Amino acid sequence: MKKILITGGAGFIGSHVVRRFVTSHPDYHIFNLDALTYAGNLENLRDVENAPNYTFVKGDIVDAAFIEKLFTEHNFYGVVHLAAESHVDRSISDPMSFVMTNVVGTVNLLNSAKSAWKEDLQNHRFYHVSTDEVYGELHDPGTFFLETTKYDPRSPYSASKASSDHFVRAYHNTYKLPVVISNCSNNYGPNHFPEKLIPLMIHNIIQKKPLPVYGKGENIRDWLFVEDHARAIDVIFHDGANGETYNIGGHNEWKNIDLVMLLCSIMDKKLGREEGETAQLITYVTDRAGHDLRYAIDATKLSNELGWKPSLQFAEGLEKTVDWYLNNQEWLNNVTSGTYQKYYDGMYSER
Ligand code: NAD
């Protein structure tokens, strides 16, 4: 059985990737390495936690000695690296934790993979999951981020992800480490931590709390359903070319205010409120510092070379997402109250 290390598997996207790999690839043994920061939640993986080909490992990628030991103990065939600090607003108030996890943590993994795989490098794969934010912001409608777009990160988060991407490419060029990178647009779907726009709005709508829209709500994001991202990662992990980069996106651009209005209208219907009632909760608040105006991905390379396309229309994906949150209010309440973290105490011992 090939051993695959997935980092950050208790987080939003990571949990969907772990589920997909555990269920679609019974010939792999999946090791989910996660530090269980505020963003990691093992509740996300209840349905697969007892699978015979799944093991959870609690640990921090910043801890070089621990990572080295893990690679020595297990002869990993491949790594799918998602562990990261992922929220732009947090990066503005605490940039250093982004440097530590996103940059130092990634370099620790690269170093351990390089030394563990040195005898047969070509039989391994290091997959680094990155973001479209490394390309900066777009202004003109009809322009898109390509794999060749110059890097221009503008927040501490995107600067840390850009830096990690550069290290991954440097290890490929210098040490011939077999790597692949993908840069994806905004994800949405079940298990999304409610500090991010869509789950925050859903949570506040349910609670009848103000809906904080940054600035004038004119910033644009390109939204992709999280299971489509997990499927893209699966395809790229298996069929992507060594050393290559693939952009992943939804071709689904929304102005923030239009998206929030749509959510309000969907939820008015679902919650039996009068049309327009929820939209009254919209509150324009101080803009995010350095707020990128627009992101939009051109995913032609991935679609032409590896045959991937998004499967869900936004209306369907959003409906599924809203239903998931309405049916999992305990998850939402546990996350927002912080009680879910107590759940870990004593359940998993430190390695
Ligand atoms: P998330 O914040 O939901 O999850 C991150 C996970 O990493 C958590 O489980 C957390 O406990 C774990 N983690 C954090 N620091 C760690 C450390 N030092 N050691 C081990 N584990 C640690 O993030 P997400 O939104 O699921 O994003 C996953 C990856 O995908 C990130 O690399 C992010 O940059 C990238 N990405 C995210 C999006 C998006 O829209 N969310 C889009 C494109 C790319």
Ligand code: DAU
């Ligand atoms: O583009 C990919 C990136 O998408 C990922 O790399 C990041 O990890 C992920 O967090 C996401 O970054 P954004 O900053 O785009 O996502 P966020 O949900 O924080 O914000 C989406 C938009 O909504 C953005 O323009 C800011 C705005 N916003 C956000 C929040 C939380 C609001 O207007 N109000 C809010 O309360």
